[in-house]
Amino acid sequence: MTRQQVLDLYFMDARSKLIDLAAFLDRLDRAEGEADFRLAGFAKAMEELKKDSSNRAKGVLLALSDPTTEPIPAATTKAACGAWPGLKPWSGNVDDKNYEIH
Amino acid sequence: MVSRVTDDYVRMAIAGCQAICEPAFWAGFDRSSSDGFYDYFCQLTEHEPKRAAKFGLPHFSWLCINPKESEDVKLAEEVVAIIPKFLSRANVLGIGEIGLNKNSRNEIRVLEMHIDLAARENQLILVHTPHLEDKLKGTRLILDAIKSDKRIRPERVIIDHVEEHTVQLVLDTGMWAGMTLYPESKCTPARAIDMVEVYGNERIWMNCACDWGVSDPLAVPKTALEMRRRGHSAEVIDKLVFQNPSKFLSQSPRFKLP
Secondary structure, X not given: OOXXXXXXXXXXXXXXXXXXXXXXXXXXXXXXXXXXXXXXXXXXXXXXXXXXXXXXHHHHHHHOOOOOOOXXXXXXXXXXXXXXXXXXXXXXXOOOOOOOEO | OOOOOHHHHHHHHHOOOOOEEEEOOOOOOOOOOHHHHHHHHHHHHHHHHHHHHOOOOOEEEXXXXXXXXXXXXXXXXXXXXXXXXXXXXXXXXXXEEEEOOOOEXXXXXXXXXXXXXXXXXXXEXXXXXXXXXXXXXXXXXXXXXXXXXXOOOHHHEEEOOOOOOOHHHHHOOOOEXXXXXXXXXXXXXXXXXXXXXXXXXXXXEEEEOOOOOOOOOOHHHHHHHHHXXXXXXXXXXXXXXXXXXXXHHOOOOOOXXX
């Protein structure tokens, strides 16, 4: 497909999801209390969107993934939460990129 | 999920579905004994084929104790012991969906039990990879476990639920890659087509999620429609949605379409 065809097919859908993302972040800003590692993962993943590459989807998935390699001792839950709990909670400041591992 | 509602069978038949492959899955709660699995395997190999046949749908199944119930190794050993009794049933294609859920040590032990069973019984393998943040690590651990058993031929294994960060890892091993389609939360039709356009259409297929979360039994035909919108030819679409799955599944002598 040409870029024009991709835009014709997917721009409105992507535009809608982009506004949903912005509204989600606004909603978080209005809410009270502390965020957790999920927001740190989200912020780290959003940086991938700004990169000049054709691997942004992969980059977002990697940013949200558990980077460790050893099996855990035992499963204490069945569910996944979407971000790796080893990330520090994010301050909410867009200039703060301190997502270092605990 | 366990089985599709009747309305789903009707919609799948109308949409042109040629066959159903239902892997053994988690019931939404942990079963309390291997007897519960015995009954479930009877459901998968006796009852569901009859239900699906009413709508002209051949029904095939895969057997295992799902990774979500693999923390209890003793129970898993008991379940793995009863599986051989069912492997000669007419609709059984192999061992699945085995794999990992939270990437724990016990899950890996149970995965290795299933790999050994598949090797001893010369069965195809269908593998579930973990969700979300656990997928990358789990996929690597699973591939290592399978590759370490030299009796397993990679072309007889499909690693399911690949996404952009795991598809190349899987294809590089010579195993098949499955993309499980979801309306939200995981691989969407548009992303699945992206992956085919980037990584090619050899040893790759798509399937509909039948999950406890939001899932759509018509996700594959909807993705075929999306491919037509992008200008893919009928031959390319047919290869992805029908020829490729048929090629992999036909490695089992029990996979025969009317």
